[in-house]
């Protein structure tokens with residue numbers, strides 16, 4: 336099919352001023368390329384930060400919140416039957432409370448029935464002192480079912496030495512955070528002594544070390560079996576303080592946390608509530624990216640607007656000639672609008688390509704390595720929706736930038752021009 | 756047999772402003788098919804203004820204009836454009852070609868707009884018109900690189916491409932030297948002989964003398980008509 340006469344005119348004029356058209360196109364091209372580049376990088380950063388921070392945080396955490404009941408008092412109980420008396424207790428001391436989940440086994444098996452739940456890992460945690468030689472360090476000892484724990488946090492990828500399963504095959508084995516192991520100067524096979532604040536102590540054999548890339552974890556945390564901690568604390572084998580859950584879809588955490596909290600009568604916290612800074616950081620980076628990108632695209636739009644206005648000012652005579660020969664206002668509008676759109680579509684297409692190449696290039700640039708970074712290259716995501724959005728917004732901008740000048744062109748009065 | 760191609764009744768036009776200027780006063784006029792008419796008059800008497808009204812480019816007037824049996828007065832912009840494209844060939848004083856296009860393309864554009872023939876047929880017709888103008892050899896030149904006389908011949912070929920009912924020209928030789936002026940005069944005379952209807956504004960008594968009828972204007976009125984309408 337041959338192009339319509341309007342398209343022929345639009346194309347010929349556009350081609351006749353290649354340089355000007357090209358510069359207008361460059362504006363759109365760079366706008367969209369930068370948008371793609373920035374959004375891909377920022378989303379990559381968001382994902383990386385989120386992954387790192389969530390690496391040691393479960394999607395949902397169920398535990399027994401310390402709720403000290405100050406409303407009851409011994410005096411109150413005694414005087415309960417006398418409504419005429421009012422009891423005021425000044426500055427009561429909290430009662431000693433048991434922090435365990437009383438029906439933990441039932442909760443765990445119920446959770447495993449839930450279709451949205453992927454991993455359920457029970458925990459009994461305590462503060463301990465790590466002793467090796469004369470070194471004494473403060474830390475956290477997590478008693479876990481190591482198979483579940485490994486699935487929960489992807490421990491297999493985080494082991495520096497040993498394997499998570501070694502905990503099962505070794506009597507009184509312990510996995511140490513790499514930072515902790517370094518400070519204690521112990522390695523696989525060494526024995527460390529753990530002491531609780533209550534004064535009990537026990538010896539464990541180091542079977543492996545792990546690193547999450549978070550110093551707060553790697554410098555303080557150690558894993559032993561659930562029964563290990565239960566023994567250390569002199570508790571029953573069903574004594575559990577926390578249940579951590581990994582969901583099939585992390586975005587459902589908020590709703591499910593509320594549901595589980597109600598269902599089991601314990602505090603259930605989702606990762607977002609535990610770590611509001613993740614969302615805040617994402618939001619700030621997202622906002623920055625969008626503001627900068629949209630500004631670039633809008634500026635490109637103004638560029639097109641200016642150039643099209645200039646073009647139309649210099650094409651008054653041609654518009655008058657065309658009108659005298661039977662082109663109506665709509666034809667003129669079509670001619671100039673399609674010129675803007677060609678600039679926009681070409682700019683958008685090449686912009687996407689350049690944006691992709693820049694993102695791809697960055698994703699191959701090695702990330703400066705430190706002990707705790709697991710990232711080999713700069714983090715970049717490749718998601719088609721950003722490409723669709725970039726193209727759509729770029730074309731929309733050029734369309735809007737083209738509409739006003741094209742409408743002005745359509746309204747040109749040929750007589751005024753032809754009179755000279 | 757007489758066939759009226761252009762019928763104008765009681766045209767009045769004023770340019771609005773603080774002091775409205777009544778530029779055309781009660782113009783009535785009728786043009787027969789095949790007639791070659793020239794309009795003469797002093798500068799500023801309203802000749803161009805009249806021609807813009809007749810060519811339907813200017814619609815701000817009172818009175819009625821009927822061309823080829825269609826009353827164009829009151830038609831919408833879109834319909835007027837279509838009508839112009841099909842029925843009116845316009846030649847300006849300045850040649851006014853589209854500079855980005857070749858000579859051939861300039862001539863083909865109105866026919867492509869009309870859209871009745873294939874590109875090949877249009878191109879063939881355009882070459883015919885160029886041959887008629889004696890400038891077949893410049894068909895593929897960019898229109899910006901022609902002499903004034905050549906440009907005006909291209910403009911005439913363009914006006915002819917849709918075989919319009921009437922050709923209107925506003926001082927078609929106003930910008931040319933005497934040799935080129937003669938060429939254009941001859942072309943118009945030849946076109947007239949071939950049966951085209953021509954309405955041309957001119958300052959040139961010699962050119963006017965070759966037409967079938969001369970309409971003289973003064974201060975926005977037709978004051979005199981020489982010659983007899985062909986029958």
Ligand SMILES: Nc1ncnc2c1ncn2[C@@H]1O[C@H](COP(=O)(O)OP(=O)(O)OP(=O)(O)O)[C@@H](O)[C@H]1O
Nearest residue numbers: 754770776778796797798799800801802803804805
């Ligand atoms: N837009 C306008 N507003 C006001 N007055 C106008 C306008 N256009 C033209 N005129 C006036 O209308 C009168 C007629 O102009 P027109 O161009 O029709 O004259 P003309 O007979 O073609 O003159 P010339 O022989 O110089 O071409 C002139 O006095 C001119 O100044």
Ligand SMILES: [Mg+2]
Nearest residue numbers: 802803804925
């Ligand atoms: Mg004039």
